[in-house]
Amino acid sequence: MRSWQDGRANLLAYAEDYAALAELLLTLSELDDVSWLVSAREVIDELVARFADDDGGGFFTTAVDAEQLIVRPKDFQDNATPSENSLGSDALLRLAALSGETGYEDRAREWLRDMAPIMAEHPTAFAFLLGALERAALAPIEVAIVGERDDPARAALFRELAERLVPASVLVVAGPEQDGALTPLLADRALVDGHATAYVCERYACQRPVNDPKELRAQLDDALARRT
Structure with a gap:
């Protein structure tokens, strides 16, 4: 209505x-x-x-x-x-x-x-x-962040993405129990070494998963550079 x-x-x-x-x-x-x-x-x-x-x-x-x-x-x-x-x-x-x-x-x-x-x-x-x-x-940039909701490491990865401009991007943040039923971005997105993990993808072709916000920043920089 x-x-x-x-x-x-x-x-x-x-x-x-x-x-x-x-x-x-x-x-x-x-x-x-x-x-x-x-x-x-x-x-x-x-x-x-x-x-x-x-x-x-x-x-x-x-x-x-x-x-x-x-x-x-x-x-x-x-x-x-x-x-x-x-x-x-x-x-x-x-x-x-x-x-x-x-x-x-x-x-x-x-x-x-x-x-x-x-x-x-x-x-x-x-x-x-x-x-x-x-x-x-623009070539789409897809980011999946997987980790427990109350995990500070997941929040740190999210903050790295939230505090910068990444045009034409989409993001999913989910717990480790999520699979690809809701979005293929979460298919086979496991925690690495049991820690919150980020995946940076371009049309579902993903770079290696990372736990460190600095590594996530570097991968985002690389993905943005490929657009120029």
């Missing part, structure tokens, strides 16, 4: 509501608990099913089952808040990197290709969408 107060809901949610919620859930899956990825995928699949414009690309503002209008609107431009199409494109790309499923990426890239001419002509109108374009253009 679009709004809720005192137990009463009013108005069906718009595409931007779904897309913004998807971005939030993806961030929670990276920072808090990887199981949020299940909800993120459900919201994104619902966004595609109810709002996608399969003929013209992108997302309509209103759902397929909403009140029928003379013209079904579609918001392109980023204003004080990003448009549903900018949020949705970024969410699709992030989910693709976390899930390894290229269908999400293909849908986002189709919209970015369609929008490229107008973005080039009016870049200030598409601030958030340009961020999604950067994510699509």
Whole structure:
């Protein structure tokens, strides 16, 4: 629903509501608990099913089952808040990197290709969408950090990544009991010598696992250097 107060809901949610919620859930899956990825995928699949414009690309503002209008609107431009199409494109790309499923990426890239001419002509109108374009253009960097939740060593590895800018990256932080069921980034990600361990990967091809934040920093530096 679009709004809720005192137990009463009013108005069906718009595409931007779904897309913004998807971005939030993806961030929670990276920072808090990887199981949020299940909800993120459900919201994104619902966004595609109810709002996608399969003929013209992108997302309509209103759902397929909403009140029928003379013209079904579609918001392109980023204003004080990003448009549903900018949020949705970024969410699709992030989910693709976390899930390894290229269908999400293909849908986002189709919209970015369609929008490229107008973005080039009016870049200030598409601030958030340009961020999604950067994510699509750069080789993705995936980082998995595995360790017990209360382990200071896991926190130190996470802090090394959190305190720096790594564009077009995705992160999962999980306990050693997690496997690849939620994301292939966690498949066969064992602790090394029983300590919290970080894996730096590019399209799931990973460097050697490390326990030391300094080694993680060096691997991130190498991955970023390969982009130039």
